[in-house]
Amino acid sequence: MSLQALPPEVFELVAEWLAYEHPPTLLNLARVNKSLHAWCQPAIKSVFFHDIKLSIDSGKDVAKVVESLQKKLKDTDSFRQVRRLILTMKQDSHVSRAEWEPPTFFALRRVGLVNTYSTQYSNLKANTFGLSFLSCKNISERAWKYIADLIKRLPALTDVIYRRSDKFPLSLLEVLRPGCRLHMHSFWMYPDLGVLDITSRDFTLITSPFLYSVDLYCGSYDSYDGGLGRLQEEGMLRVLGLAPNLKEVKLRRTRHRNPLAPSELERFALEGANSPERRLASLKSLSLHDAGHSMLMKSTTLTEWRQYVDFAKLERLELRPAVHQAAIETLTEYAISDQGFKCLRSLELDISPHSPSRHTALFYESVMLLLTKLPPLSVLDVTGWHSRVSIEGIAMRHGPRLRKLHLARFPGFWQNANEENILQLGRYCPLLEELSIPIQRSKGDSQEVALYRALGTLKSLKYLDLWLDVSPTALCREEDCLDVPPQEQLFPAIKSPTDPSFDEFDNEHTELYSGGFYKLRKGHIRDIMINSVVDIDLASAIFRVISCAKGQGAQPLEATQISVKGNGDTGSRLTDLVELFSSSWIIRRDTRERHRGEIIAEEVNHWIPEHTLQKRRAYLGPELDEIFRRIWPGEDGMHEKKDKRTIIKELVTGKWKKPAWHGEGRCGWWNECYSFPLHEV
Numbered sequence: 313m314s315l316q317a318l319p320p321e322v323f324e325l326v327a328e329w330l331a332y333e334h335p336p337t338l339l340n341l342a343r344v345n346k347s348l349h350a351w352c353q354p355a356i357k358s359v360f361f362h363d364i365k366l367s368i369d370s371g372k373d374v375a376k377v378v379e380s381l382q383k384k385l386k387d388t389d390s391f392r393q394v395r396r397l398i399l400t401m402k403q404d405s406h407v408s409r410a411e412w413e414p415p416t417f418f419a420l421r422r423v424g425l426v427n428t429y430s431t432q433y434s435n436l437k438a439n440t441f442g443l444s445f446l447s448c449k450n451i452s453e454r455a456w457k458y459i460a461d462l463i464k465r466l467p468a469l470t471d472v473i474y475r476r477s478d479k480f481p482l483s484l485l486e487v488l489r490p491g492c493r494l495h496m497h498s499f500w501m502y503p504d505l506g507v508l509d510i511t512s513r514d515f516t517l518i519t520s521p522f523l524y525s526v527d528l529y530c531g532s533y534d535s536y537d538g539g540l541g542r543l544q545e546e547g548m549l550r551v552l553g554l555a556p557n558l559k560e561v562k563l564r565r566t567r568h569r570n571p572l573a574p575s576e577l578e579r580f581a582l583e584g585a586n587s588p589e590r591r592l593a594s595l596k597s598l599s600l601h602d603a604g605h606s607m608l609m610k611s612t613t614l615t616e617w618r619q620y621v622d623f624a625k626l627e628r629l630e631l632r633p634a635v636h637q638a639a640i641e642t643l644t645e646y647a648i649s650d651q652g653f654k655c656l657r658s659l660e661l662d663i664s665p666h667s668p669s670r671h672t673a674l675f676y677e678s679v680m681l682l683l684t685k686l687p688p689l690s691v692l693d694v695t696g697w698h699s700r701v702s703i704e705g706i707a708m709r710h711g712p713r714l715r716k717l718h719l720a721r722f723p724g725f726w727q728n729a730n731e732e733n734i735l736q737l738g739r740y741c742p743l744l745e746e747l748s749i750p751i752q753r754s755k756g757d758s759q760e761v762a763l764y765r766a767l768g769t770l771k772s773l774k775y776l777d778l779w780l781d782v783s784p785t786a787l788c789r790e791e792d793c794l795d796v797p798p799q800e801q802l803f804p805a806i807k808s809p810t811d812p813s814f815d816e817f818d819n820e821h822t823e824l825y826s827g828g829f830y831k832l833r834k835g836h837i838r839d840i841m842i843n844s845v846v847d848i849d850l851a852s853a854i855f856r857v858i859s860c861a862k863g864q865g866a867q868p869l870e871a872t873q874i875s876v877k878g879n880g881d882t883g884s885r886l887t888d889l890v891e892l893f894s895s896s897w898i899i900r901r902d903t904r905e906r907h908r909g910e911i912i913a914e915e916v917n918h919w920i921p922e923h924t925l926q927k928r929r930a931y932l933g934p935e936l937d938e939i940f941r942r943i944w945p946g947e948d949g950m951h952e953k954k955d956k957r958t959i960i961k962e963l964v965t966g967k968w969k970k971p972a973w974h975g976e977g978r979c980g981w982w983n984e985c986y987s988f989p990l991h992e993v
């Protein structure tokens with residue numbers, strides 16, 4: 313039965329589904345003939361005009377910008393298709409210059425998606441810091457009238473996103489329809505020591521039924537205003553309970569502030585005696601960010617917020633950039649209390665150590681205890697993950713409900729998931745759709761391939777973010793990733809570890825990338841080079857191994873992002889070598905009917921430092937080049953074409969030579985290196 317034989321109302325449902333799941337397929341379907349184009353038109357417009365924006369710097373721009381946008385909507389009869397209106401400034405670097413931004417093929421991390429057709433707002437929600445520091449001119453009420461008239465013509469508008477640093481115009485509140493949500497990405501209030509005048513515009517805004525989410529900013533004010541800054545933050549917390557429909561709050565602080573002293577608390581209570589009665593804010597999402605990466609989230613912060621927010625109703629909690637052990641214990645105490653986190657479904661936790669310090673084993677035990685006391689989660693994101701935070705414990709506690717799991721290790725750790733860890737996820741997490749996990753790269757041997765096949769046991773896995781660690785495991789020391797008491801440290805011999813695969817040349821020491829506990833051998837440099845090179849052939853092979861390992865009836869793997877990381881031991885500079893040789897890839901399944909079974913590989917164009925680009929264009933240097941040419945000989949060293957599966961075995965004897973077919977038409981060392989194949993693939 314052809315699509316054209318379907319009733320129009322059924323085809324419209326199919327078109328709406330494609331608009332959400334895969335907009336490019338919808339556009340291709342509309343090009344088949346005029347009939348299908350007409351039937352697809354409403355769904356296409358819902359994608360194209362779902363998000364619109366107005367970038368305004370002054371009142372003079374408003375009339376012209378609004379008129380231009382309304383003309384486009386009128387010509388396409390798309391006023392009813394608009395769901396989100398974004399009001400921002402031209403200095404806002406996170407907003408596209410165009411009124412509309414095409415939807416992406418897929419979103420590897422779908423945690424930020426709000427709902428269907430999220431083409432811009434999911435990215436904007438994660439990029440709000442710094443907006444308050446961008447100056448913008450105040451716009452007159454007369455100029456805002458043009459935008460108010462535009463809102464009246466958008467009957468299906470569901471969200472207004474305000475990304476400006478000036479005060480929100482109250483005239484827009486008057487034209488919003490019931491159910492519309494207002495998101496304040498730069499929210500400033502100045503309650504006088506906790507007292508909010510009921511006649512002020514701040515009171516009108518905070519008590520509006522449209523206010524849905526706010527971003528609060530608390531800067532470095534303690535240095536010049538004594539305790540006033542602390543009291544203002546407390547005042548902002550107090551008035552959050554006045555918002556009837558406020559569901560999402562994000563706090564960013566640029567420096568720590570000391571807790572209120574008893575005398576200041578008493579004064580604060582007296583000053584707020586005449587303010588409206590305080591009630592706990594009933595939030596769904598709470599994000600606490602200390603913007604300085606050298607700052608730890610303390611327990612006092614959580615204690616103060618519990619006085620103003622009902623933690624029992626939270627569905628999502630995010631704590632960044634790092635959490636003090638006392639804060640972990642405070643969360644655990646609350647989790648086992650009568651109220652607890654009854655509604656919590658998503659937790660984003662940063663347990664990275666306060667650089668350059670390290671956590672103790674007791675800290676990770678506290679984290680593990682917290683995770684086992686929380687209700688089963690659907691989303692868990694742990695930054696700074698350590699193997700002492702047991703993957704098996706996570707899977708057994710949260711597995712029946714877990715859909716998204718992201719484990720990002722601290723850069724200086726040798727902390728990777730092993731085969732048994734991954735098999736436990738497949739055993740206990742039947743609904744897991746998204747996974748971010750670090751694993752050890754070992755030149756594509758059978759042990760590495762076993763990790764990829766273990767990932768195939770996750771029946772529902774669709775989106776995989778794979779971190780390949782290329783750090784030499786022989787250089788790993790427990791004290792480099794754990795705070796071990798001096799009396800318990802087992803200091804190994806200073807002599808650098810070797811490897812059975814090292815020949816006489818590989819065992820020679822080198823001064824390259826020195827500075828760590830061990831003195832590197834040339835064989836370590838060689839292995840890092842081999843492991844770091846991930847090209848389109850290897851990335852595609854990894855995707856296929858995981859996909860083929862999925863059993864009958866399992867969800868197909870949709871997309872995989874492959875990134876290479878490596879740091880070596882503390883103090884070394886191996887990261888520079890890894891960045892020099894590595895690249896990142898996104899491999900996704902081709903969903904087009906005529907290309908079933910095919911995959912699409914795209915290299916991720918991350919920002920690459922200029923000095924790295926210069927090194928890729930220049931000579932490696934005599935010592936690096938000597939190691940490089942033993943792996944990838946130049947044109948002068950070419951011999952007959954060999955089976956690539958024998959490459960690693962022949963490295964020790966020095967018999968491996970680069971096949972002639974690979975170097976044709978290329979020049980420079982960067983174009984001469986390529987990956988080795990996976991074992992028995």
